[in-house]
Amino acid sequence: MMMKSTTAFVQKTSALKRSNNKKAASTKRAAAVRVSAASEIGTPFSTWVLQQEMKDNIDNEHAIVLQSISVACKQIASLVQRAGLAGMTGLAGDTNVQGEDQKKLDVISNDVFCDTLRLSGRTGVIASEEEDVPVAVEETYGGNYVCVFDPLDGSSNIDAAVSTGSIWGIYAGDSQCVPDFNSESPAEVEAKCVQNVCQPGENLVSAGYCMYSSSTILVISVGDGVYGFTLDSAVGEFIMTHERIQIPKSGKIYSFNEGNYDMWAPGLKKYMDSLKTGGKETGSKPYSARYIGSLVGDFHRTMLYGGIYGYPGDSKNPNGKLRLLYECAPMSFLAEQAGGAGSDGTGRVLKINPEKVHQRVPFFTGSSEEVAYLESFMK
């Protein structure tokens, strides 16, 4: 009897234990599901874009423009990867409006971006680093979004297969300023296009870049945090790998072309010298220098590791080298959305009102404390 009741008791408790374990396991699974539901890592880009629309961060027209840009980036990623194999390295034989020798891939990437944006039917005006003037899109079915872009940044690195990238910014079109092809002269249409694109960065409704490197990574913000998507070539889709990126508040990495040091202003030279003795914590370990020579590559590393990237003005180029509209403003939008900063040395780049489409500005971006420290030498 005793035995029987003990066995029964043991069986009962182990059954109880089993069911408790089962319950515990299912609670854990439920928790895991909840966690995975909370974390968006693994979300395909196209799904994320639809989710932004459901959150009213963007409208359907804007969603279509973003999807189109992701397609253009996939095409450029494949072109860049095959450049050496397909004879697409070297010069195209022309110069762009900046007087720079165009690389073959500069021209091809520009065509890819222009065609994809035009055929999306949702852009009204597009402006590119490789186009002299902004172009009014005739195939617009709606949306009138304005897209400014650098189709292939860091072109000096292409032939060496070092990181390059595409950069873009999107503005809402100026409804008072829609070009009318029927009644307006080409000059009037062009003037309206320039007015549409020459908007301060704080008017941006979204911005992003795509880095072509050991991985192809698309980084974007629609004004509600910064997200990163890595191209999974097996499925041909960008998959979320970086969620709500936050730039570390400070970081001991600087990224400047110090070859221009002698042409810099005394304040900037003093700043650069201070980094070699620990910067704001004098006597601490010196900053490390990292410079790929491609804004997208240097910016992406700065987003993840912290530190500062800078392209100052100097005695030869008082406004530096980088273009406000399609390099500095989009990157400043992303930096600020990630808790960092984008400055011209004295104030926010996003506040600057562009006077010309290809206007250059001195540019400093990265960790908020590092940019503030630099600015303290520039005022």
Ligand code: FBP
């Ligand atoms: P483009 O390649 O689009 O003209 O961009 C300018 C750029 O290549 C940046 O990507 C880079 O940070 C910088 O110029 C490098 O300039 P430098 O060779 O003078 O250091």
